Amino acid sequence: MNGSGSRKTSGTTKTIVTLSKTTSAPIKNSLAGKLLKAIRSVLPDAGRTYALHEPEFSGKEKEFLHRCVETTMVSSVGPHVERLERALEQYTRAKHAVAVANGTAALHIALKLAGVQPGDEVLVPTLTFAATANAVAYCGAVPHFVDSEESTLGVDAGRLMEHLQAQTENRNGRCINRKTQKVIRALLPVHTFGHPVNLDGMLKIAHDFNLVLVEDAAESLGSLYQGHHTGTFGLLGTLSFNGNKIITTGGGGAILTHQDELARKARHLTTTAKIPHPWEYRHDEIGYNYRMPNLNAALGCAQLEKIESFLERKRKLTGRYREALAGMDEVRLVEEPGGSRSNYWLQTLILAPAEEGCLPEILKQLHSAGILARPAWTPLHQSRPFASCPRMELAVAESLSRRILNLPSSPGLTGDTP
Amino acid sequence: MNGSGSRKTSGTTKTIVTLSKTTSAPIKNSLAGKLLKAIRSVLPDAGRTYALHEPEFSGKEKEFLHRCVETTMVSSVGPHVERLERALEQYTRAKHAVAVANGTAALHIALKLAGVQPGDEVLVPTLTFAATANAVAYCGAVPHFVDSEESTLGVDAGRLMEHLQAQTENRNGRCINRKTQKVIRALLPVHTFGHPVNLDGMLKIAHDFNLVLVEDAAESLGSLYQGHHTGTFGLLGTLSFNGNKIITTGGGGAILTHQDELARKARHLTTTAKIPHPWEYRHDEIGYNYRMPNLNAALGCAQLEKIESFLERKRKLTGRYREALAGMDEVRLVEEPGGSRSNYWLQTLILAPAEEGCLPEILKQLHSAGILARPAWTPLHQSRPFASCPRMELAVAESLSRRILNLPSSPGLTGDTP
Numbered sequence: 001m002n003g004s005g006s007r008k009t010s011g012t013t014k015t016i017v018t019l020s021k022t023t024s025a026p027i028k029n030s031l032a033g034k035l036l037k038a039i040r041s042v043l044p045d046a047g048r049t050y051a052l053h054e055p056e057f058s059g060k061e062k063e064f065l066h067r068c069v070e071t072t073m074v075s076s077v078g079p080h081v082e083r084l085e086r087a088l089e090q091y092t093r094a095k096h097a098v099a100v101a102n103g104t105a106a107l108h109i110a111l112k113l114a115g116v117q118p119g120d121e122v123l124v125p126t127l128t129f130a131a132t133a134n135a136v137a138y139c140g141a142v143p144h145f146v147d148s149e150e151s152t153l154g155v156d157a158g159r160l161m162e163h164l165q166a167q168t169e170n171r172n173g174r175c176i177n178r179k180t181q182k183v184i185r186a187l188l189p190v191h192t193f194g195h196p197v198n199l200d201g202m203l204k205i206a207h208d209f210n211l212v213l214v215e216d217a218a219e220s221l222g223s224l225y226q227g228h229h230t231g232t233f234g235l236l237g238t239l240s241f242n243g244n245k246i247i248t249t250g251g252g253g254a255i256l257t258h259q260d261e262l263a264r265k266a267r268h269l270t271t272t273a274k275i276p277h278p279w280e281y282r283h284d285e286i287g288y289n290y291r292m293p294n295l296n297a298a299l300g301c302a303q304l305e306k307i308e309s310f311l312e313r314k315r316k317l318t319g320r321y322r323e324a325l326a327g328m329d330e331v332r333l334v335e336e337p338g339g340s341r342s343n344y345w346l347q348t349l350i351l352a353p354a355e356e357g358c359l360p361e362i363l364k365q366l367h368s369a370g371i372l373a374r375p376a377w378t379p380l381h382q383s384r385p386f387a388s389c390p391r392m393e394l395a396v397a398e399s400l401s402r403r404i405l406n407l408p409s410s411p412g413l414t415g416d417t418p
Numbered sequence: 419m420n421g422s423g424s425r426k427t428s429g430t431t432k433t434i435v436t437l438s439k440t441t442s443a444p445i446k447n448s449l450a451g452k453l454l455k456a457i458r459s460v461l462p463d464a465g466r467t468y469a470l471h472e473p474e475f476s477g478k479e480k481e482f483l484h485r486c487v488e489t490t491m492v493s494s495v496g497p498h499v500e501r502l503e504r505a506l507e508q509y510t511r512a513k514h515a516v517a518v519a520n521g522t523a524a525l526h527i528a529l530k531l532a533g534v535q536p537g538d539e540v541l542v543p544t545l546t547f548a549a550t551a552n553a554v555a556y557c558g559a560v561p562h563f564v565d566s567e568e569s570t571l572g573v574d575a576g577r578l579m580e581h582l583q584a585q586t587e588n589r590n591g592r593c594i595n596r597k598t599q600k601v602i603r604a605l606l607p608v609h610t611f612g613h614p615v616n617l618d619g620m621l622k623i624a625h626d627f628n629l630v631l632v633e634d635a636a637e638s639l640g641s642l643y644q645g646h647h648t649g650t651f652g653l654l655g656t657l658s659f660n661g662n663k664i665i666t667t668g669g670g671g672a673i674l675t676h677q678d679e680l681a682r683k684a685r686h687l688t689t690t691a692k693i694p695h696p697w698e699y700r701h702d703e704i705g706y707n708y709r710m711p712n713l714n715a716a717l718g719c720a721q722l723e724k725i726e727s728f729l730e731r732k733r734k735l736t737g738r739y740r741e742a743l744a745g746m747d748e749v750r751l752v753e754e755p756g757g758s759r760s761n762y763w764l765q766t767l768i769l770a771p772a773e774e775g776c777l778p779e780i781l782k783q784l785h786s787a788g789i790l791a792r793p794a795w796t797p798l799h800q801s802r803p804f805a806s807c808p809r810m811e812l813a814v815a816e817s818l819s820r821r822i823l824n825l826p827s828s829p830g831l832t833g834d835t836p
Contacts, residue, residue: 054490055490055492055493056490057487057490061487062483062484062487065480065483065484065487066480066483068668069475069479069480069483072472072473072474072475074473074661074666074667074668074717075473075660075661075662075666075668075669076660076661076669077661101519101520101669102519102707103707104690104706104707105707129699130690130691130692130699130701130705131690131707134690134704134705134706137704138556140558242493242494243492243493243494243495243711244493248492248493250486250492250493250711250712250713250714251493251494251519251707251709251710251711251714272522272548272549272552273548273803274548278785278790279781279785279790279791279792279793280793280796281547281548281792281793281794281795281796282796282801283548283801283802283803284801284802284803285802285803286552286555286803287548287552288522288552289520289521289522289523289549289669291669292669293661293668293669293714294668295668295713295714295717296668296669296711296713296714299492299713363697367696367697372696372697373697374697374699375697375698375699376699377699378698378699378700383700383701383702384701384702384703385691385701385702385703385704
């Protein structure tokens, strides 16, 4: 019986802390064992696989999908698209929501509408999913990576301010990176794992340095900052309804904005920039095939009706993890920042700096036990496509990426009736 | 009662040929009237609106959508995606089919895999939907517009050959546009309205001028050229399953190729270029969020099971239009090219050159009568985003665009049981 096999066959702490024979250095297995025990008290079924985040379809999903089939309205024109948009507007209090194919498409169009030009730079946290930076690249622009803070896991406003003061100058109202001589056009913070970023700080930086603020709220549907929905503070915000998000449309996303003209342009650009006409096909710019199909919107309408239940149960799950981890000094459960309401999309632990070496072994043991925990993303400046991009000092993000552990976070895990 | 009102209120020929008082030049209404009468003999219900192409859901659509909801597999990973891909491979005899978010995404990735680089030119018919040229632009390349032929409505092989002989030179195995000094990298013909282009001609041009052949088969699922499926002759081919296509997934498309490595790359690029790993997030290039969600694939699986029925009834509909239009010298019904089987996605009439001035009035009258006929697309070189692109002489495409009339083409129009 080898070390790997032993982890698979038992859920008891004793077996799990067996040292792997193939590992050269001694492994600090005690933390992995303690964590598994604590997590098992929240997720008790040893025979089950616990995904990171599973959708729940306890509402009118089937009914709405039926309606699409019955009416043959499955494609980009259809009543569910409009209904979803109105429901998102009501829920987020954004004046306009434009439903699109996915969160990446939403980011791409939002950045174009923010005026991002080929050759520009856009301030993006390095600690985010690749889509945030990919969307910048689709515009022919370059991500300029910024660091995160421990408290919100989002962009560190104070240190970004210092970086911009030291490295940029205002030339005719534009923020110029002195080193690259490029225009820094926009600031694209992310509400990481659903926790609102310091939006007061972001707004001040955007104001002081003439940057357009676009919020990547892909992970934060349901999260509020000082009582207002994330994604509605910047000129534009973007949502994602991917299968792993708090609500899903299969694949989908949305652009939020308070400005009529931007919403009109978003609709135009996402529908191939076709000039409206009953039969003529004429396009006035290079457009995209990015509108959300009605079929996917139907799912979204049913999902959005249940969001309060999802939020409530996810918050309850946080409480369970909090209880289970109480007294463990080696880890910290991420809690919503003061003045914010987080959707707790993901339940996130952060290892104390001294424990960061344990993360690979913790992941292995949790996976062996059927608990599909996840670390943070590899910081983007450490990935091949973005290795040569401009950046500030990124020590906190680098450290966080070695210490973050996301736990199974599905609303269904509390066992309560939906 | 004005001219426009008169058109709306009656389906009889007599009223329809009333001249509009607001028109300065006398309108040749007799052709519009004759056509309406002929089309009405195929589409007899004067109280109904006849869309250009409506999907039909007479198979297992609801059952498969249910299964997605029951299993919670609605997003980009799921059994229906694989099932649709295998079914498409079996149906088209392509070694690989990769399901993606839509036909535009399929084109974008196919062109990238064909090696299209920023600054390149790609030969594209001017008579096509904007997506064909947009996908070229997404690669940072420029469409080089080519003319069409009357018979297939696709790229005119003979005249393109002459154009390339006159305007390009072979430099180190690359086809160089002498005027722009750019590399012409690929040839991207379209199987227009489902009619196979002259693929022998395309293959010869690709061979003789060192071009990569990529087929835009968005409109031609079910169409064969010399017994083989369109989209499988080039290095890559692309399909669309938009709501107006012969089968639909709401929004969707696919990339076809016989090459293992290209299929692997297509899957990689369309799933954000993430390096496979149970928990790590690392990406080795700038990727895209272009995979088809399982929910949409479920619809596609049900639809593809019915394609033979769709093809049969669409062919029958062609027969009805043929009969109805027999003896009208002013128009020609487009028939499948010799040696090809067309899917007859759209039923297409072409006005005789002398009649081209009548097209706007014909469209108005048909729309007033609830028959939502469509002209061809505005040739892309006449649209703002592509006005300055390189091109050959485009007289035939320009003429065709003034003479093409697409008629309602849904398989359900024959009235036969699905």
